Every structure is written in C-alpha cells, then in structure tokens.
Amino acid sequence: MIRAAVRTPYLRACLNQSRAPLTTKFIMSTRTIQTTAEIPKLSDPSLFRTGAFINDEWITSAEKSFTVTDPASGVEIGKLPDMNAQDTKKAIDAAAEAFKSWSQTTGKQRHDLLKKWYDLTMENQTDLGTILTQENGKPYPEAKGEIAYGASFFEWFAEEAVRTYGTVIPSHIPSQRFITIKQPVGVVGIITPWNFPNAMITRKVGAALAAGCTVVIKPGAETPYSALALCELAQRAGIPKGVINVVTTHENVAEVGKELCTNPTVKKISFTGSTPVGKLLMQQSSGTMKKISMELGGNAPFIVFDDADVDAAVEGALACKFRGSGQTCVCANRIYVQKGIYALFASRLAEKVAKFNVGNGFNADTTHGPLINDKAIIKVQRHLEDAVSKGGEVLTGGKHLGGNFFEPAVITGMTNDMAIATEETFGPIAGLFEFETEEEVLELANSTEFGLASYFYSRDIGRIWRMGEKLESGMVGANSPILSSCYTPFGGIKESGMGREGSLYGLDDYTNIKYINMGGL
C-alpha cells in the first residue's frame, strides 16, 4: 500500500490579467493506493500458455528467455523464449506452407472458423481479461471490455470473409471483357504493442485470415500471454496448422523485426506502435517492396468551444484522456478550451479527476491502473515538470505514487513551448491550453506532424461541419470521445501512419486487386 498526499500551495486568481477570473480551485487529495490484489484463478488454466506458437507447436525453450512482470505489483508472471531471426524464419516458412491451402479455402470456410474463434473468445472472456489485467495492468472491467472489443473483429471479419467481391468493368473493346478479383497478399508479419494486448492483434489477424492470408505475430514483449491465449483458442477453433504463428521476443526484437521486414516470403507488414519504429520497419521493408499498414503514434487535440455542453465535454475528456491511464494512441494529448469556459471546464475536470481511484486493476474500486513500466513514469514526470517549469499549474494529481503508479493530473496555463504541445505523453496528464478563436485553435490543432484522431465539442452545426472537414486527422470525434469499433475505419494520416483497420475498408489492406482481361471473344 502506498500513501501520497498532494498539496498544492496556492492558486493564481487569474491565469493572467487579460483573462476571465479563474474560479477554479486546486483539488487537495490524499490518496491511499492498493498496489497488490488477489488475482482471480483462471477457470481454464490451459489458456495460460508458456511457449511461443509456431506451426501448431508450443515452443518453450530457446537459447535465452525473458521475464514478463505484472506492472502493478512487479511480480514475475512467467518466462518465455526470447526467439531470434532463425526462429522467425521457421515461423515464416510455416506460414508460407499453410498459405498454400488456406488461400484456397472459401470465404464461407474462413467465416465459419473465425466465427468459432469469436465464440470461444467470448466464452473465455473472463479468463482472457484476467490474463490481460495481469500483464498490462488495466482495470479488470476495462480488460474484459477489451476482450469483447477484440473479439468483435473476429465476428466482423468473419462476416466480411464472404464479401470479398470483385468487379466487372464495362468493356470499351467488343472482343474483350474485364474483371477484377481480390486475392490474399500472402504471409503477413504483424507487430503489435502492449497497450491493447488483445485488440491490436485481433483487428489485424481477423482481417488477414478473412482475406486468406497467414500470419506471423510479434506481440509486445510486456504482454505476450494475451496473444498466446488467443492462439490456444484458435487451435481449439480448428484453425489449421501454420495459419497463425507467434514469435515471442524481448532482447532480440530488432533482429526478429528485421527478419520479418526483409524476408521475401513475407508480403506485408502490419504494425501498430510508435512512429520512429514504424519508420524503421518501412525502411527495412522497402527492399522487398512489401505492402504496408502502419498504425502509429498520435498527438490528439481535444477542443472545447464556448458553445459546448460543458458537462458532456468534461465527461468526454475524462474518457478520452484517461482511457487506459492515458496510454491509448487516440487519447487526447492537447486539450484546448475556449476562454469563456476555460475556468469552469478546468475546475469541473479537476474535481472529477481527483476522485479517480488509482490502484491494482484487480481491485473492485480501481478506476485507473498503473503505467506499463518505469520508462512511462519517467516520461510523464518529464512532461509534468517541463510544464510546471514553464508556468503550468497543477490543479490536481501529478505525483509518482511509487512503482508504476502515477496520480492522474490536470494542468492549466499550458503554452505551446511545453513538451506536451508537441510530444505524445502517453500517460495520465490533462494539459489545458486556452484559446480565443476557431481559426486560432484550428491552426494549433493541425500544427503537428501527427494525424491520428481529433476531438471537439460544439453545438453549432456550421462549426461542426467546418471543424470535421478541416481537422487534419484520420478520425474526428464531434461531441464524441471514443471512436473505436469494428464497424468504423481506424487509422491515421501524416506521420500517424497509413491503412485502415476494421470497417468495410479493413480487408482491403490484406488483398491485392487483380485485373483479368479476357480477350478473343
């Protein structure tokens, strides 16, 4: 148990002379957090697999192994083989062999298997949620929610598997006819992060398998057990040998990644993670001209106009900024609030954030879990200290509570020279910037190399259209803080990546269009 008192000494009466008087008060909080908890027993312990999964075999030994730890307690969860380029090559070969028959199955056959996988995932939702909370730390209800979200991609893409329609193109030459068909690209290399250990995999693998591709997955080293549990269920669903392979690694990640990107048998790389790693993988893949999908970092603006429903905007900011303790690529990073409601918004937001219960994700009253590791703690501390050193004021939170726990914070008086203005925090700090006009905030919102998600709150229909069209991001939430679903296209522009996951577009990333010209008629 860790106790932390947050004492903030004073409040400026106004943010500065020209601004509206600030009625916001600092929120004093004394938090007692529970870092340990009883972990529920798995009703099916065989879901906790202790080996990598290659060609339908569980591989428990390698030259080296790595340890996976519970980010809440620091307790070791288990060890897994730290695989290398040679192991990766074996997985690629297995996937290539399996592709020969899997690519020839009908859409209906793939539908049935994906649907079975979906059913098994939902039947085991609680156990999968337990594994996920243990390795990622997110609160148990949120983890079980992720399992349902992740499974929805199996269901959606099962239904899409039977709809990979081609086209008939009206001919301009009497003796010829033109058609297009969609074909699976081949073996896909999939690299995913730790923040959604289940859903970041399912939305790629669901689409890949539905299209007729086979896969080699490299999950986040912090959260590999969720990926392995999915493989156990895929095996039970009857998905054939070699169609899904998981290479586990930590220390050898660079060589495993390089093998996936340079091996000519792999025809596509689908990556979710940071922009610098995404750029490296693109460079490495260029030699074999692979098809690429990149779901990369963000720096989402969250804009609240004077004409917004302030309560809805506060609730939206709470959900959008603090989901997964701020460790979500689509989390609000820069919160812009118009001058007339700045103080009101700040005070209401801080009041709610002060009531969050930080702790071990398995405790029933925990609303926000730990960050993933000490690197994440160091980054949020750096962002907070940088903001404070440049004049930002912490209304609530901002303390390192020990271990990987950080007290969710609200900071006012944010300025554009602060790190949060340009860097993705990926943690629980809500920094509030004040603005005056729509033009000004639009320019600020778009002044980033990222373009994943943007959000705004307004009740002016003209403004809703204008902002929706002018914000430079792949996804925009207008009075809506959560964008993700299997039905809608997820993805970014600019340095947030390329490609779309989920939705009617999701399968396209895993198919090639072939044009066939039938002449001599």
Ligand SMILES: NC(=O)c1ccc[n+]([C@@H]2O[C@H](COP(=O)([O-])OP(=O)(O)OC[C@H]3O[C@@H](n4cnc5c(N)ncnc54)[C@H](O)[C@@H]3O)[C@@H](O)[C@H]2O)c1
């Ligand atoms: N756009 C999205 O859909 C989305 C979703 C989740 C996370 N993200 C982004 O991911 C980042 C946080 O995740 P992270 O810190 O795990 O990112 P990361 O880029 O460090 O790691 C992501 C994955 O890449 C692997 N990796 C790291 N170096 C590699 C290399 N040299 N070769 C091959 N693989 C390598 C990691 O082991 C992990 O599996 C944030 O920037 C976040 O915005 C984006």
Ligand SMILES: O=CCCC(=O)O
């Ligand atoms: O972290 C990025 C993905 C989050 C989501 O799918 O909503």
